[in-house]
Amino acid sequence: MSRITIVGGGLVGGLLAIFLAKRGHTVHVYERRPDPRKTDVYAGRSINLVVSHRGWTALRAAGVEAAVKEITVPVYARMMHDREGKLNRVPYSIDNKAIHSVSRGELNRRLLSEAEKLANVKLFFDHRCLDVDLEHATCRFELDGKEAVEVKADVVFGADGAFSAVRSKMAWGRFTYSQEYIEHDYKEVAFPAHPDGTPKMDPQCLHIWPRRWFMMMGLANQDGGFTGTLFMPHNATAQSPGFDSVRTPEQVQAFCREHFHDALPIVPDIVEQYLRNPQSSLVIIRCSPWQVNGRVALIGDAAHAIVPFYGEGMNAGYEDCKVLNDLLNTFGDDNWAEVLHRYAAARKPNGDAIADLSLRNFVEMRDLVADPRFLLRKKIEGHIQARHPDKWLPLYSQVKFSDIAYKDAWNEGLRHDRIMEEVLSMPDIGEMWESEEVERKALALLESMSG
Ligand SMILES: Cc1cc2nc3c(=O)[nH]c(=O)nc-3n(C[C@H](O)[C@H](O)[C@H](O)COP(=O)(O)OP(=O)(O)OC[C@H]3O[C@@H](n4cnc5c(N)ncnc54)[C@H](O)[C@@H]3O)c2cc1C
Structure with missing residues (x-):
């Protein structure tokens, strides 16, 4: 059995640890941030995402489907809000299939706890990966911003997200890479529940305010509230307002009144939240190869960061884990060179395809659904x-x-x-x-x- 280092204890690193440990490998996960179960690393923000079929298939294969299902809310349809506040419900499928909304922080905590139940998993927090020796599968971590710790393994997985340190090291060699920021940024706004905890909108729908060049969407949380996300160009254009043109309280008030009129009574402090909450960018990463020397491989966003408009980034990362596990079933646990070569060959074209599909779905969501x-x-x-x-x-x-x-x-x-x-x-x-x-x-x- 192998000693495995996973760099990054986020959504994909947690699930990968479970898969590999259940196969009998010794798995050490090194996460840059503090333990999210002890510190609120999400800073009180209720960011959520959807788990869909591929995610569930992988979670089931890893034996944690039930543990995750408990913390999700099923979503069966899109609910479109037009400018007059008229609603139009469009089911996701003709046979009542659902996607599932989940809090990012809850899911992260749940998977880390499931991983930690396995005797051969060890989690190390506050460990930032500084460097990787790609030939010897050895990583160097900074502990608490000071000391450097060197960890040797048989195999290293870079599950360290869109700005992966492992990938940066791979880029020193023969490596093809692109990083594309799209014109749109996003900002999150919390939609509260009624005081008795009942939701103010149908929780079994993903609510969309499509406005052609920009849009807002809302996904239900388990507490009856919703997380709203506004996607809008970084810079205003002739057709569209931008974050740079909606800045003062007066501008935000006028903007919300004009475009999201029916959301105002639901989120009375929308202006304050808009002014207070951070604005984040969206990046697409494509790279190749995803593995080197049969010893170091990328997985999840580290390999394929995509825009979130299909809600598939994490699901694609979970499918990476499942495909890797299937390859280990076929080729054995001591044949890493073969397994990683096949993993990268199988997943890279799919990473590119979901990047394209996600961009396409943005047009559909912000524009075509109306x-x-x-x-x-x-x-x-x-x-x-x-x-x-x-x-x-x-x-x-x-x-x-x-x-x-x-x-x-x-x-x-x-x-x-x-x-x-x-x-x-x-x-x-x-x-x-x-x-x-x-x-x-x-x-x-x-x-x-x-x-
Ligand atoms: C607004 C938005 C909405 C989204 N909605 C959905 C959705 O509905 N469904 C969906 O499937 N996906 C969605 N996604 C995408 C999803 O968030 C990502 O695909 C997913 O988080 C990828 O998981 P990951 O573990 O690969 O990376 P991350 O979740 O980014 O985790 C990487 C981890 O590595 C750690 N790390 C980073 N650098 C280092 C280092 N040097 N050393 C050690 N640790 C390090 C980080 O702290 C982090 O914990 C959304 C994304 C955004 C931005």
């Missing part, structure tokens, strides 16, 4: 799927409710776009979308565009 033509397309796709579930699975379901490789989902999504473009151009499509003629046309196009 577009009647897009909503009509959703209805047609749902209709065809209901009648021919073996032939048509909408892209969203492929990404969120299936194990279909992200890269295959991306290609299938492009094919669906071409088909739907032709279907939507049929005369009187708004009236006849449920007709057999439309169905026949879609299936014929599917057939002719296959392969």
Whole structure:
């Protein structure tokens, strides 16, 4: 059995530790920050995210599905809020499937506690990785900002997030790398529950205020409140306000009143929160190779940081862990060179595909969900799927409710776009979308565009 160092005890590092320890390896996790179970490293911010099918598949395989399910809230639909406050509920699937909202801090704490139950896992907090010797799988950590500790292992995993120290070291060699900041930043706003703890909006929906160039969304927390996230350009443009143009209390007040009118009674202190809460950027990282020397590998955001608009960053990281575990089942636990080579080859194209899919979903969320033509397309796709579930699975379901490789989902999504473009151009499509003629046309196009 091997000695494994995991750099980073975040969402992916915690799950990876569980997988590897359950196989019998000795796993040491080194986390830069203090123990989140003792210190509020999330600084009282109620950031949340969604766990979906791939995440659950991995959590189940690691034996921690039930422990995580307890802390989640199911979400079945998008609820669109238009400028007048009119609501439109659009289910995520035709068969009532849910994604699950969870607090980032709760999930992190839960997985670390599950990992710590295993005798062969040790967690080290306040240890910042400074350097990695890629040949000898040896890491150097700074302890409490002072002393340097050297740790030798058989294998090192860099699960240290988008700004990975392990990746930086790999970049000294033959390494391809890109880092792209998108124009949008984000800011979080807490939506409180009623004083008796009941939610002020439907908790089983992801609430979206799509405003074409920017948007706000709200995801339920277990305490009846919601976490709202405003995504808006860093700099204002001719079409859109930006964080740089909405700065003073008066500007924020006017902005919220104009664009998020119906949210004001729900979040009475929205202006104060906007002015107080930090503004964060969003980055996409692509890199290659994901492993060197069969001894050091990247996993999670360290390998593939993506924008959050499909809610798949963590889920993709959990799928990385599951794929790695499956490869260890196939090739054995003492064959790291083969396993890491295959892991990187299998996951890299999928990391790239989910990065592209996530950017595409941003356009869908902020803009298209308010577009009647897009909503009509959703209805047609749902209709065809209901009648021919073996032939048509909408892209969203492929990404969120299936194990279909992200890269295959991306290609299938492009094919669906071409088909739907032709279907939507049929005369009187708004009236006849449920007709057999439309169905026949879609299936014929599917057939002719296959392969
Ligand atoms: C606004 C927003 C919403 C999101 N929503 C979703 C969602 O709904 N669903 C979803 O699946 N994903 C979502 N994501 C993405 C998700 O947060 C990430 O994909 C996920 O956190 C990646 O986990 P990770 O463990 O790889 O990295 P991280 O969670 O970033 O963890 C990395 C850990 O490494 C530690 N670390 C960093 N450097 C060092 C070092 N030098 N030494 C030691 N430790 C170090 C860090 O302190 C951290 O604890 C969202 C992201 C954002 C920004």
